[in-house]
Amino acid sequence: MRERVKSEAISSLEEGFDGVLGLKRRWGQVGPYLFTDPTELNEMEIEPKYCHAKAIRSLLESDPGLRIAAALRGCDVRALRELERLGRIDLGGLRVIDIGCSHEQARECNCEKPTYETLTCTGCWKCIDACPAGAIERINVCPILVPSEWNEKLSKRKAIYIPFPQAVPQKATRDSDHCLRTRGVLECKGCENACDAGAILPEDEARIDEIEVGTIIVATGYDAMDPTPLKQFGYREYPNVFTALEFERLSNATGPTRGKILIRDEAGGFTKRPESVAILHCIGSRDVHYNEHCSRVCCMYALKYTHLIKEKVGHDTPVYDFYIDMRCFGKGYEEFYRRCQEEGAIFIRGKPAEVTDQAIKPEEEGKLIVIGEDTLLGRRLRVPVDMVILCTAIEARADSTDVGRLFGVSQSPDGFFLEEHPKLAPLKTATDGVFLAGTCQGPKDIPDTVSHASGAAAQALALATRGYVEVSSAISWIDPDICAGCQTCIGLCAYSAIEFDHLRGVSVVNEAMCKGCGSCSGFCPSGAAQVKHFKKKQIFAELDGIIAAIQAVGV
Amino acid sequence: MADFEPTIIAFVCNWCTYTAADLAGTSRLTYPRNVRLIRVMCTGMVDPQYVVKAFLAGADAVLVSGCHPGDCHYINGNFKARRRIKLLKEILPRFGFDEGRLRLTWIGASEGVDFAHTMTQLVDEVRALGPNDVRSQMVL
Ligand SMILES: Cc1cc2nc3c(=O)[nH]c(=O)nc-3n(C[C@H](O)[C@H](O)[C@H](O)COP(=O)(O)OP(=O)(O)OC[C@H]3O[C@@H](n4cnc5c(N)ncnc54)[C@H](O)[C@@H]3O)c2cc1C
Ligand code: FES
Numbered sequence: 275m276r277e278r279v280k281s282e283a284i285s286s287l288e289e290g291f292d293g294v295l296g297l298k299r300r301w302g303q304v305g306p307y308l309f310t311d312p313t314e315l316n317e318m319e320i321e322p323k324y325c326h327a328k329a330i331r332s333l334l335e336s337d338p339g340l341r342i343a344a345a346l347r348g349c350d351v352r353a354l355r356e357l358e359r360l361g362r363i364d365l366g367g368l369r370v371i372d373i374g375c376s377h378e379q380a381r382e383c384n385c386e387k388p389t390y391e392t393l394t395c396t397g398c399w400k401c402i403d404a405c406p407a408g409a410i411e412r413i414n415v416c417p418i419l420v421p422s423e424w425n426e427k428l429s430k431r432k433a434i435y436i437p438f439p440q441a442v443p444q445k446a447t448r449d450s451d452h453c454l455r456t457r458g459v460l461e462c463k464g465c466e467n468a469c470d471a472g473a474i475l476p477e478d479e480a481r482i483d484e485i486e487v488g489t490i491i492v493a494t495g496y497d498a499m500d501p502t503p504l505k506q507f508g509y510r511e512y513p514n515v516f517t518a519l520e521f522e523r524l525s526n527a528t529g530p531t532r533g534k535i536l537i538r539d540e541a542g543g544f545t546k547r548p549e550s551v552a553i554l555h556c557i558g559s560r561d562v563h564y565n566e567h568c569s570r571v572c573c574m575y576a577l578k579y580t581h582l583i584k585e586k587v588g589h590d591t592p593v594y595d596f597y598i599d600m601r602c603f604g605k606g607y608e609e610f611y612r613r614c615q616e617e618g619a620i621f622i623r624g625k626p627a628e629v630t631d632q633a634i635k636p637e638e639e640g641k642l643i644v645i646g647e648d649t650l651l652g653r654r655l656r657v658p659v660d661m662v663i664l665c666t667a668i669e670a671r672a673d674s675t676d677v678g679r680l681f682g683v684s685q686s687p688d689g690f691f692l693e694e695h696p697k698l699a700p701l702k703t704a705t706d707g708v709f710l711a712g713t714c715q716g717p718k719d720i721p722d723t724v725s726h727a728s729g730a731a732a733q734a735l736a737l738a739t740r741g742y743v744e745v746s747s748a749i750s751w752i753d754p755d756i757c758a759g760c761q762t763c764i765g766l767c768a769y770s771a772i773e774f775d776h777l778r779g780v781s782v783v784n785e786a787m788c789k790g791c792g793s794c795s796g797f798c799p800s801g802a803a804q805v806k807h808f809k810k811k812q813i814f815a816e817l818d819g820i821i822a823a824i825q826a827v828g829v
Numbered sequence: 830m831a832d833f834e835p836t837i838i839a840f841v842c843n844w845c846t847y848t849a850a851d852l853a854g855t856s857r858l859t860y861p862r863n864v865r866l867i868r869v870m871c872t873g874m875v876d877p878q879y880v881v882k883a884f885l886a887g888a889d890a891v892l893v894s895g896c897h898p899g900d901c902h903y904i905n906g907n908f909k910a911r912r913r914i915k916l917l918k919e920i921l922p923r924f925g926f927d928e929g930r931l932r933l934t935w936i937g938a939s940e941g942v943d944f945a946h947t948m949t950q951l952v953d954e955v956r957a958l959g960p961n962d963v964r965s966q967m968v969l
Contacts, residue, residue: 679899684845686939704844704902704938748870768904791903792874796913808869813879817838820865821886829834829863 276320279345282371286343287312291369295333295344297324308333308342320345320373327353331363343369374470416464420452422530426520428544429530434465434474439528446473450480489734492681492691492703493711493727494674499558499565499667507557507664508629512642513538514548515629515662518575525582535586537661548591548660551583552644554626555597558667565667567688570717572665573601577610579663580619593619594657596626596646604721622657624649629662668717681708690716701730706743709734748807749788750795754780756802763794763803835889835955837864840875842906845896845938852941860948863955864892871895872933873906877917880931884921889961890930892951897935907935925963930955 283294287310297319298307304319306329327350334340346354351370357363418433425431433452436444448465450456455463455476466474498519501509509515514537516524524544527533536544553576558564580593600621602611615621626646633639634656641658648655670689671677678685682705684692691714694702701709711727712718718726737743752763752772757780764772764781771787772794774780781803783794794803801810841847847868853860869875872895883891893914901907911933918928932951936944 682902684896684900684938687942692939704848766909768906789903791871791906792869793871793903793906793909796874796876796909805870805874808874810876810878813867813869814882816867817879817883817886820838820867821836821888824836824865825887829836 276318279320279371279373280315280318283309283315283318283343283345284312286369286371287315291341291343293340293342294318294371295326295330295342296320297345318345323347323375323379325353326350327357330354330368331357334363334365334367338364339367341367341369343371345371345373347373347375374468376470416453417462418452418454420449425523425530426517428520428523448474448478488738489707489709490681491709491711491727491730491734492677492683492714493730494671494677494714496668496713496717497671499669501557501664501666504557504564506628507554507626507662508631508642509664512629512631512662513542514642514660515664518572518579518663518665521579521663522575525579525586533586535583546660547587548583550592550594550659551587551661551663552594552596552626552629552642552657552659553579553663553665554629554644555595555665556625556667557664558669559665560598561667565669565688567667567717568601569665569668570601571668571719573597574604574607574610574719576663576665577602577614580614581610581617584614584617584619589617592659594644594659595619595621596644597621597623598625599623604719622646622648622655624655633658668713671714674714681705683708683710686716688716690714701726701733707734707737745786746790748805749785749790750783750792750803750805752781752783752794752798753802753804754778754782756800757781758800758802760799762797762799766793766797768793833956833960835863835952835958835960836887837890837892837951837955838883838888839864839866839892839894840869840872840879841866841892842871842895842902843868844871844902845900846894846934846936846944848938849936849940849944852939853945854941856941858941858945860945861952863952864948871901871903871906872910873901873903873908875910875913877913880917884926884930884961885964887961887964889958890932890951890955892932892934894932894934894936894947897937900935900937925966926961927958929958930961 283296286294293308293310294315295306295308297304298309298317299319300307304322304324306324306326309315309318326344326346330342330344333342354363354365354368358365416432416434419430420433421427422429422431424438433449433454434446435449436446448456454460466476498517501507501517507515509517523529524531525533525535531544535548537546537548539545555572555576559567559569559572576595580595583591583593600611602608624647626644628645630643630645633641633643638656638658641660642662644657644659644662646655646657647653670685674685674689674691678691681703683703686692691703691710693700693710693715694704700715701711703710709730711730712723715726759774759779759781761774761781764774768791769787769789771784771789772781773784775782790805792805792808795805795808804810841850847866850866872893875893880891880893893910895907895910896902898907914931914933918931921931922928934947936947
């Protein structure tokens with residue numbers, strides 16, 4: 275490491291940089307020093323960690339023409355970039371010589387988050403080193419660019435990337451579907467060479483770990499509906515028609531526009547400020563052709579967008595909310611609706627019929643026109659805007675059926691997972707020990723998701739900490755006096771709960787394993803196997819009772 | 830014949846069809862009262878004897894209904910039931926029973942509407958078949 279830093283420092287001086295900022299031991303102490311003489315560089319130290327951002331700032335402030343190189347760690351670089359973003363510093367004259375932090379250092383600084391065995395990544399960001407050109411086009415050693423899932427494909431990411439800024443653990447991961455190395459296209463070692471922690475394992479592969487658990491919480495969430503099939507709203511046809519999730523990224527500080535609400539220009543780049551915005555509620559929700567259910571959160575996030583646009587783009591920006599009904603059901607929600615009305619947002623009751631770019635009036639030229647009806651005024655409308663946001667439905671995930679089967683959870687008609695009872699057991703499922711949390715059970719906002727999930731966690735823990743489980747009394751019993759020892763039941767039992775007692779020559783049910791399905795009782799040729807509470811005698815008595823009643827008084 | 834009210838015995842599994850029937854009830858859906866449910870834990874529990882006994886006791890039709898294939902709460906009980914009903918359907922006609930009087934359906938826990946609909950349809954069909962008089966012809 276030291277050698278590389280030193281050789282980069284030497285070449286910087288040779289290239290004519292005025293100096294190299296690094297560390298030097300003087301009077302028994304290591305401190306910052308501006309090296310100007312290449313021979314002095316022998317004395318350059320890289321340990322311990324020292325923050326240079328302040329020194330660089332004062333150096334560059336005192337002489338803006340200065341060109342210096344500096345041996346810096348990831349945290350320093352991030353600090354400088356932040357200063358640059360705030361306009362306090364111009365990094366034009368600075369060359370960064372990277373010092374990758376050691377694992378120990380990262381732990382000491384608490385820079386390190388919990389580690390997975392195979393990943394010794396310290397989260398130094400060196401492999402994804404931020405390029406001054408912007409967070410979107412992070413220049414790193416990896417040559418591959420893939421549309422970023424996190425940013426709803428509005429920006430690109432590398433084949434080695436940290437999934438999103440708040441990822442836990444905050445670690446780089448490799449996309450083996452795109453990485454040249456893992457695909458066997460090229461012996462690319464870009465990231466491997468850059469990573470000083472040695473965290474990138476060339477032969478590392480995804481693997482499946484089996485973990486034994488006592489309870490399971492299913493929290494698989496939802497899918498946001500793809501509005502492409504609703505052709506009338508022009509998603510994908512017009513570049514400035516966005517889904518709500520796309521808008522979410524556009525207004526987010528870590529998103530592709532760093533939180534500036536911008537629309538696409540003719541070239542497709544995000545550069546233009548929208549002069550007016552239409553927000554279309556209930557796209558694919560409360561619609562018999564797509565989802566009959568209400569997605570529950572859209573009214574409120576649409577209000578959030580209304581407020582954000584007013585705040586970020588300007589209070590004079592017209593925002594049109596096209597709604598069916600405003601459902602502001604939660605604590606403080608109605609008040610927020612009122613606040614948005616007072617901020618001047620225009621609420622139009624009526625679901626729009628179409629979004630088009632076919633202007634028929636001069637003021638519609640170059641705009642998207644939302645065609646709809648104000649059902650309160652009984653008037654047809656054409657509203658020209660620059661940006662259209664579609665509040666698309668929250669749907670059950672596409673893989674719900676498979677996931678449900680895996681855990682023995684059924685689905686409601688809307689596809690979401692079915693709770694055991696809508697009022698008395700909204701967190702439980704028909705399978706003991708499997709709980710539901712969040713939107714996999716039905717559309718919810720974050721407060722409701724958190725409440726639901728906390729409840730599920732508590733119930734799961736209650737079951738786990740007790741240390742024992744109660745088994746149903748309705749389990750099978752094989753009468754040893756009747757059992758002929760044919761062993762038919764053993765082959766039928768889906769839980770391997772029946773064993774053969776060779777000594778007595780009879781089959782015996784293991785009470786801890788039997789689930790009481792009655793496959794054995796249904797088949798037992800001699801009638802020895804019977805499920806308690808569902809014995810033949812009991813069923814026959816029930817049957818006789820039913821028939822006797824019908825014969826006495828009719829159906 | 831027009832005022833013939835069939836008696837139908839339905840063996841329904843606790844996890845799917847019974848829950849669906851419950852849902853039909855809490856959703857205030859109506860279906861003919863000719864169907865009487867006998868709850869079992871799983872269709873795999875339904876011994877062929879139960880079906881025969883129901884017919885002999887005077888049922889005009891017997892329905893066995895459980896979870897959709899693959900959804901059985903006990904892994905594969907409904908597959909076992911399916912095999913058994915198939916065999917029963919082959920055997921019953923030899924005793925003079927119309928095999929159409931034995932039905933097997935899959936109605937999932939959330940399908941309350943489907944449950945009410947299936948029951949209505951079943952009752953209509955059995956009404957068209959007329960009373961099950963095999964019992965009276967048998968020497969018991
Ligand atoms: C456009 C939009 C804006 C919104 N704005 C707001 C807002 O402002 N305020 C608010 O309160 N709510 C808002 N919501 C609602 C909010 O998104 C949800 O309430 C919340 O995300 C639900 O959390 P969840 O954990 O149930 O599901 P999710 O957030 O969907 O999380 C589920 C997770 O499970 C993972 N997963 C799925 N299947 C599997 C599997 N088989 N194995 C392993 N992992 C799996 C998924 O990858 C995902 O990470 C908004 C929703 C949308 C669509
Ligand atoms: S539990 Fe419904 S068929 Fe087995």
